[in-house]
Amino acid sequence: MSKLDKTLTLVLTKRYAANATRVRELAAPLTNAQFWRKPFPFGNSFGHLILHLTGNLNYYIGAQIAKTGYVRDRPREFNDPNPPSKGEALSRFDHAVGMVLETISAQSPDDWSAKYSGVGSGDAKNRLDIVVICAAHMQHHIGQMIYLGYELRRQAKDESR
Secondary structure, three states, X not given: OOHHHHHHHHHXXXXXXXXXXXXXXXXXXXOHHHHHOOOOOOOOOHHHHHHHHHHHXXXXXXXXXXXXXXOOOHXXXXXXXXXXXXXXXXXXXXXXXXXXXXXXXXXXXXXXXXXXXXXXXXXXXEHHHHHXXXXXXXXXXXXXXXXXXXXXXXXXXXXXX
């Protein structure tokens, strides 16, 4: 393994681990009800964003690179009428992130440039593309989760008055 490959693996695994830690920190103060509540008439709940990120990682990295056999139901990520508990949703998310970390660590220098395709993968032409895109996608939704957390806490404060 080359020095560049080792560095790439380290940087990517650290980013995914840091993103997962941040998601956990943001979810921690939320009750199960808050986790699934949409605080605005538009957008998603925190919980549905977790389901979405879990599906995203399991499909784009799990099914397409690690060959896990995962079959994605993207619409259900946003409107599951019987979502799992907060704990179960976070456990599934942790499992998906663990799979990503293992998959990143298993890549050889040549694997990173291997051709990539997946439904909805857009500009991703190789494995490195999609791994970076998925990390950025997580970061994007972490920003939404921060905002949702602020609003949920504000609403809880108003309700307690």
